[in-house]
Amino acid sequence: MRLFIAVDMPKSVQERLGGIACGLPRARWVSPQQLHLTLNFIGEVDGAMMRNIQEALHKVTGPVHKVTGPALLMCLQGLGVFPLRGKNPHTLWVGVEESEQLLALHRQIASVLSDVGCRPEQRKYAPHVTLARLRNTPAKRLSEFIGRHMPLVLPAISVNRFRLYRSVLGAKGAKHYVEQEYLLDDLLDT
Numbered sequence: 001m002r003l004f005i006a007v008d009m010p011k012s013v014q015e016r017l018g019g020i021a022c023g024l025p026r027a028r029w030v031s032p033q034q035l036h037l038t039l040n041f042i043g044e045v046d047g048a049m050m051r052n053i054q055e056a057l058h059k060v061t062g063p064v065h066k067v068t069g070p071a072l073l074m075c076l077q078g079l080g081v082f083p084l085r086g087k088n089p090h091t092l093w094v095g096v097e098e099s100e101q102l103l104a105l106h107r108q109i110a111s112v113l114s115d116v117g118c119r120p121e122q123r124k125y126a127p128h129v130t131l132a133r134l135r136n137t138p139a140k141r142l143s144e145f146i147g148r149h150m151p152l153v154l155p156a157i158s159v160n161r162f163r164l165y166r167s168v169l170g171a172k173g174a175k176h177y178v179e180q181e182y183l184l185d186d187l188l189d190t
Helices: 011-020 047-057 100-115 139-149 184-189
Strands: 002-008 027-029 036-044 072-074 076-082 091-096 128-134 157-159 161-170 173-183
Touching: 002 047, 011 128, 036 100, 036 128, 047 100, 047 161, 047 173, 072 100, 076 128, 076 139, 091 139
Parallel strands: none
Antiparallel strands: 002 036, 002 161, 027 128, 072 157, 076 091, 091 128, 161 173
């Protein structure tokens, strides 16, 4: 099973980002219902490791202790591409405003995953929401699209849960299935 841990986007964000998801040649847009912020990518694991991961994630307490309301706020703004430098970008994304709470949650999840034997990702964590996969999209059109939507700033999103997902790759892209949900408010109160 191919696993990752993510925060889902609320319906208002899905609708807003779905509204700009057009007008780029050779872009494969992420379905609005599948828009998410990946906290940690795990990769391929067997059933026993998945059960270990599910159990370990119950140890995540979140970045803030004993609070009421959302565990953290996340702000989406601006657009960019991966790779950041060079030619042939392959991913168009919406950025996430820097948040120490979000980074703390990412580190805490990475720590409990490491405790059960999951290898940490080698890439530096760069929080983002993928909008589209690109394949030889003309640079001029991509630049115009980013310029037109660069002032994008969405209202803050309350993050009070994260999910463990199974990802199934197919000809039309990946399909994501929720394996388990973890409520930060519940974890914070324990």
